[in-house]
Amino acid sequence: MNDGWSEWAPLLWTATRETLVMVGVAMLVTIPFGLLLGVLLLLTDRGGQLESRVANRVLGAIVNVGRSVPFIILLVAVIPLTRALVGTTIGTTAAIVPLALATIPFFARIVETALREVPNGLVEAALASGARRREVVSKVLVPEALPSLVSGVTITTIGVIGYSAMAGAVGGGGLGDVAIRYGYQRYETEVTIATVVVLVLLVQLLQFAGDRVSRRLSHS
Amino acid sequence: MLEISGLRKVFPNGVVALDGVDLSVPAGEIVGVIGRSGTGKSTLIRCVNRLEEPTAGTITLDGADITRMGGAELRATRRRIGMIFQQFNLLTSRTAAENVALPLEIAGVGRAERGRRAHELLELVGLGDRGGSYPSQLSGGQKQRVGIARALASEPSLLLSDEATSALDAETTTSVLDLLRRINAELGLTVLLITHEMDVVRAACDRVALLDAGRVVEEGPLGEVVARPGSRLASGLLPSLGRVEVGGHEHAEEVVLFEDAEERLAAAIADGARIEARSTERIGERRVTRALVVTPKEVAV
Ligand SMILES: Nc1ncnc2c1ncn2[C@@H]1O[C@H](COP(=O)(O)OP(=O)(O)OP(=O)(O)O)[C@@H](O)[C@H]1O
Ligand SMILES: [Mg+2]
Numbered sequence: 001m002n003d004g005w006s007e008w009a010p011l012l013w014t015a016t017r018e019t020l021v022m023v024g025v026a027m028l029v030t031i032p033f034g035l036l037l038g039v040l041l042l043l044t045d046r047g048g049q050l051e052s053r054v055a056n057r058v059l060g061a062i063v064n065v066g067r068s069v070p071f072i073i074l075l076v077a078v079i080p081l082t083r084a085l086v087g088t089t090i091g092t093t094a095a096i097v098p099l100a101l102a103t104i105p106f107f108a109r110i111v112e113t114a115l116r117e118v119p120n121g122l123v124e125a126a127l128a129s130g131a132r133r134r135e136v137v138s139k140v141l142v143p144e145a146l147p148s149l150v151s152g153v154t155i156t157t158i159g160v161i162g163y164s165a166m167a168g169a170v171g172g173g174g175l176g177d178v179a180i181r182y183g184y185q186r187y188e189t190e191v192t193i194a195t196v197v198v199l200v201l202l203v204q205l206l207q208f209a210g211d212r213v214s215r216r217l218s219h220s
Numbered sequence: 221m222l223e224i225s226g227l228r229k230v231f232p233n234g235v236v237a238l239d240g241v242d243l244s245v246p247a248g249e250i251v252g253v254i255g256r257s258g259t260g261k262s263t264l265i266r267c268v269n270r271l272e273e274p275t276a277g278t279i280t281l282d283g284a285d286i287t288r289m290g291g292a293e294l295r296a297t298r299r300r301i302g303m304i305f306q307q308f309n310l311l312t313s314r315t316a317a318e319n320v321a322l323p324l325e326i327a328g329v330g331r332a333e334r335g336r337r338a339h340e341l342l343e344l345v346g347l348g349d350r351g352g353s354y355p356s357q358l359s360g361g362q363k364q365r366v367g368i369a370r371a372l373a374s375e376p377s378l379l380l381s382d383e384a385t386s387a388l389d390a391e392t393t394t395s396v397l398d399l400l401r402r403i404n405a406e407l408g409l410t411v412l413l414i415t416h417e418m419d420v421v422r423a424a425c426d427r428v429a430l431l432d433a434g435r436v437v438e439e440g441p442l443g444e445v446v447a448r449p450g451s452r453l454a455s456g457l458l459p460s461l462g463r464v465e466v467g468g469h470e471h472a473e474e475v476v477l478f479e480d481a482e483e484r485l486a487a488a489i490a491d492g493a494r495i496e497a498r499s500t501e502r503i504g505e506r507r508v509t510r511a512l513v514v515t516p517k518e519v520a521v
Binding site (some may be wrong): 119121122124125126127128129130131132135139140143144146217218219220 | 269271295296298299301302303305307309310311312313314322323325326327354355356370373374380
């Protein structure tokens with residue numbers, strides 16, 4: 001036991017860092033694209049500032065397709081794209097591409113829902129003051145939805161942690177990779193347990209921090 | 221100042237909300253539009269700053285037709301038209317001062333100047349010390365004052381008010397209406413206000429228009445309207461004093477009298493009449509006296 005621990009503790013540490021990088025970078029890509037897509041989904045919808053039936057249908061379809069493809073299939077399907085973008089198809093960097101692709105549509109829907117909760121009266125108050133469309137987005141919709149958006153980022157990040165474990169299974173590195181290689185393939189159950197504990201802690205910490213930030217931002 | 225003519229609004233679902241509205245709002249006056257629920261009041265006021273797209277008709281502000289404006293011109297015009305709302309519509313993510321500063325931000329006013337102006341405006345509405353409060357920390361009346369300060373921020377010449385006091389209690393309503401009157405007098409601001417309460421019209425307006433089924437069916441200065449025989453607005457402005465039991469040889473009549481009320485009533489009393497009930501109030505620029513007069517059959521007031 002002692003022997004095992006000294007062997008895989010550094011391994012666990014490296015894997016945790018890999019997971020954090022994968023999740024962190026995937027989220028850094030997801031947040032701007034998801035925001036943009038979510039805003040467009042809202043604005044192109046009926047009664048929106050950029051109302052367009054066609055644009056809304058197309059964006060909606062892209063998002064729905066993105067959300068309905070099982071992650072494990074996406075992981076394989078985007079291999080050519082991954083190679084083109086990051087030059088390799090294995091390892092942590094490569095895993096970021098399918099992770100972000102799977103997460104952007106999910107986060108876009110969360111953004112759309114959060115922005116939809118902003119009372120229309122607030123948008124009208126800004127328009128009545130002479131606001132442009134982008135000012136409506138930047139000064140009303142996003143700031144008013146910020147607490148919900150932060151909660152949405154928390155939920156999405158936790159989801160990405162789960163996906164990143166799957167990415168690990170196909171050579172992406174990180175905690176999932178360690179759990180599979182040591183715990184599953186070599187029957188070292190302690191390793192599996194240890195990775196699960198680390199994952200649980202990560203999720204708890206994220207949820208706690210996310211809730212706190214969201215609450216601090218809310219003045220309603 | 222504001223001329224609305226032939227204004228129609230048909231919603232996509234076929235509802236004809238406005239069916240040819242003609243209304244003029246003279247500069248410097250407070251004009252009230254009153255009417256039952258669903259009669260098109262909000263639609264009318266929302267057409268003025270194009271929150272609603274009119275189907276037909278014209279709305280001219282100082283000679284320029286708002287219905288034909290687009291893009292930058294419309295936004296510039298909106299900056300000259302302030303608006304206050306029934307639900308206040310303050311941003312919860314901003315303090316009172318930041319809410320007031322929003323129109324200034326949109327107009328491209330610098331930060332220091334915005335802060336100064338926001339503070340001035342909050343002082344004007346009696347909230348000089350509450351600039352740092354979030355809307356959730358303010359009462360309804362205070363929120364509406366912030367709403368008014370925000371509406372005044374870009375120094376508009378016209379203020380639109382859609383049921384601005386409907387969410388407030390009677391006392392707060394009075395103080396908000398007093399504030400509107402004060403702003404009207406001090407800043408020379410023209411006000412178009414929508415209400416379903418005659419008390420609001422009586423307390424705040426110079427002129428009144430009655431909207432019914434998407435049309436203005438009666439309109440005029442308050443003092444003139446109350447003297448109009450058979451007027452629906454007059455009967456709304458002057459609710460009945462009640463009834464009185466009289467003998468067969470007597471005749472009871474509710475009369476509306478103006479500046480010469482005292483002499484007329486004194487003369488009637490000298491002729492043998494009784495005054496069962498009376499009240500005097502200012503309506504518009506006139507002193508209006510209502511009296512329930514009981515006379516022997518042959519005497520008339
Ligand atoms: N967006 C809309 N789509 C379809 N019909 C509408 C819309 N907005 C208002 N209407 C209809 O237009 C008519 C006038 O509505 P409006 O809100 O102007 O009435 P209002 O006089 O302000 O009533 P209230 O006193 O209840 O506020 C109503 O019959 C209403 O149902
Ligand atoms: Mg209304």
